Amino acid sequence: MARPHSVDTCLAELEANPDDDRVRERAALALTRAGRDLEACALLEDLVNLTAHDGPTLPCVCRRCLDPAISSAEAEDVRFVRRFVVHRGRVLFYWAPEALADDRGLLEGIRRRLGRRLARALDRRSA
Numbered sequence: 001m002a003r004p005h006s007v008d009t010c011l012a013e014l015e016a017n018p019d020d021d022r023v024r025e026r027a028a029l030a031l032t033r034a035g036r037d038l039e040a041c042a043l044l045e046d047l048v049n050l051t052a053h054d055g056p057t058l059p060c061v062c063r064r065c066l067d068p069a070i071s072s073a074e075a076e077d078v079r080f081v082r083r084f085v086v087h088r089g090r091v092l093f094y095w096a097p098e099a100l101a102d103d104r105g106l107l108e109g110i111r112r113r114l115g116r117r118l119a120r121a122l123d124r125r126s127a
C-alpha cells in the first residue's frame, strides 16, 4: 500500500533533484503537513512568488506580505490553510478551506491556472 511521503524521504529526493518543481513542491508540502512551515517556506523562497497582493479577508501571501509563520487563518467561520503550487520555477500561494487542503482537484486546477498565466506572460514577452 502506498504510504504518504515522509518528510525525510521528500527532503532526500529534493537533495538529489534540486531543479525538479514537483519534487520541491512535494517536499515543501510534507514539511507544511508536519507543521514545519518555516522550513517549507525556506524551500520556496528562491522561487518567484507570483501570488497577487490581496486582502483583507485572509492574510496576504504575495511576495511582500507572505509571513512564513502564518499558515492558517479563519474567515467567516471557515478555517483556511495555506497551500501552494510550484511550476517552472514559480510559486503561487493560496488559501484552501481546511476540508479541501489536500484536494488534488483544487491543487491541479490552480496549477493549470498558473501554467496558463505563465504561458500568456511568456507569449507577450516573445511577441
Ligand SMILES: [Zn+2]
Residues within 6 Å of the ligand: 052, 053, 054, 060, 061, 062, 063, 064, 065, 066
Ligand atoms: Zn500582499
